[in-house]
Structure formats: C-alpha cells, structure tokens
Amino acid sequence: MQLTIAGNLDTQVTFPSSGFYVHQFNQAGLVELSVQTQDRLGNVLTATVTIKVISAESTAFIALEGVERSWQWPNLPAEVVVETGDYKYHAASKKMACYDEYDQGYIIARLGANGPILASFKPEVFTIYNVVKGYVSIVETHADGSSVIEDTLYLSKMPNNLVITLNINTGGAIFGNGSLQYDIPMGDFNDLNSYTYRVLRPAGKTTSCHNPIVKDGILVLKYL
Numbered sequence: 001m002q003l004t005i006a007g008n009l010d011t012q013v014t015f016p017s018s019g020f021y022v023h024q025f026n027q028a029g030l031v032e033l034s035v036q037t038q039d040r041l042g043n044v045l046t047a048t049v050t051i052k053v054i055s056a057e058s059t060a061f062i063a064l065e066g067v068e069r070s071w072q073w074p075n076l077p078a079e080v081v082v083e084t085g086d087y088k089y090h091a092a093s094k095k096m097a098c099y100d101e102y103d104q105g106y107i108i109a110r111l112g113a114n115g116p117i118l119a120s121f122k123p124e125v126f127t128i129y130n131v132v133k134g135y136v137s138i139v140e141t142h143a144d145g146s147s148v149i150e151d152t153l154y155l156s157k158m159p160n161n162l163v164i165t166l167n168i169n170t171g172g173a174i175f176g177n178g179s180l181q182y183d184i185p186m187g188d189f190n191d192l193n194s195y196t197y198r199v200l201r202p203a204g205k206t207t208s209c210h211n212p213i214v215k216d217g218i219l220v221l222k223y224l
Contacts, residue, residue: 033051044190064126065125065127068096073180107122136150138150149199149208151196151200153189164212164214168199176197
C-alpha cells in the first residue's frame with residue numbers, strides 16, 4: 001500500500017497492508033491524506049481524507065512547596081488531556097499545588113484520554129525559609145539604643161526568573177541599604193543558595209517585622 005501525504009508536507013511512504021505507519025508532522029493544522037492501493041486484478045483504488053493534526057508545546061510551572069497557585073497549560077486544543085499525576089490540580093479553579101520538592105514526576109499532555117503523549121514537563125518546586133523562623137540575630141547595638149539585626153534567607157533551589165522583594169513593616173526601621181523595600185534577584189544568592197541582609201532598628205523598638213514576597217514576573221507566589 002502506498003500512502004501519499006499532501007498539504008503542509010510532501011511525503012510518500014510504502015508499507016505492507018498488514019502493517020501500520022506512524023508519522024510525526026512538523027506543524028499543526030489540517031492535512032489531506034491520499035491513500036492508493038492495488039487489488040488482485042491490478043485496479044488502483046484511491047481515497048482521500050482530511051485529518052486534524054494536534055500539537056502541544058512544553059510549558060513550565062514554578063511553585064513554592066505546598067502553596068497553591070493558578071496555572072493553566074497555555075494554548076492547548078480541546079482534544080488534549082492533561083495528566084498531573086501526584087500534583088494536586090483543581091481543573092475547575094485551574095489551581096495547582098506541589099507538596100514534594102524532590103520528585104513527583106512529570107505533567108503530560110495527551111491526545112485524548114490514554115492517547116499518545118504530545119508534550120511533558122517537570123514543575124520547578126522550591127522552598128524558602130529564614131535562618132531561624134521568628135528569630136533574628138542582633139549584631140550591633142549603638143549608644144543611642146538603636147540596633148542592627150541580621151537575617152538570612154535560604155532557597156532549596158534557584159529558579160532563575162524569581163525575584164524576592166523585602167518590605168519593612170516596623171515604623172522607623174530601615175534595611176541596611178537605607179531603603180524600606182528592595183528586590184533580591186536570584187543572582188544575588190550565594191553558592192549555598194542563601195542571602196544575608198541587615199535591618200537597622202530604632203531605639204525603643206523590640207520588633208523588626210519585615211516580609212519577603214516571592215514573585216514570578218509580576219505574579220506573587222506567596223507572602224512569607
């Protein structure tokens with residue numbers, strides 16, 4: 001049997017009538033298939049059919065461990081089924097949470113239920129925490145009663161496009177660089193995936209509340 005594929009491809013293959021042929025198209029869209037075969041009397045039979053080629057491109061998902069965030073695989077045709085495995089995905093709200101930063105497998109896009117896999121990816125899941133949650137170190141005490149405290153943030157992994165913004169919540173306090181808010185790009189973390197910073201606390205203050213905010217572009221992942 002001879003199979004001629006016309007449309008956005010120009011390919012011709014021959015295979016026995018008892019076999020099958022799998023072809024990977026270069027792009028999605030409508031493709032016209034023309035099939036020719038010959039019967040025992042030598043008569044040539046021809047048939048044509050138009051098929052719809054479906055595609056799915058790999059995507060990404062960055063998440064803090066155990067924190068639910070909105071996510072949707074972009075530009076998926078209706079014929080594609082997404083399988084999230086052990087990841088907790090809510091199809092109605094299109095939100096997903098990852099509870100294991102080490103290995104929960106891949107998220108895959110199939111052509112229909114139990115169909116062939118079109119694309120797959122593994123989410124980037126990370127954790128972030130302070131050196132000691134709820135506690136900071138006083139590294140300097142000045143004669144006027146003001147003090148300097150030091151804290152360290154740790155990341156389990158380093159997704160490149162994340163930014164952490166630090167915000168001061170205590171009146172009169174400022175960060176060591178003189179600001180009330182500033183961004184920490186991932187490139188500022190050291191080889192141990194940690195970042196140490198200081199807060200100047202005025203006299204009479206016993207707290208130095210400040211909040212790191214994790215951002216993926218303009219999207220906030222979590223207030224810590």
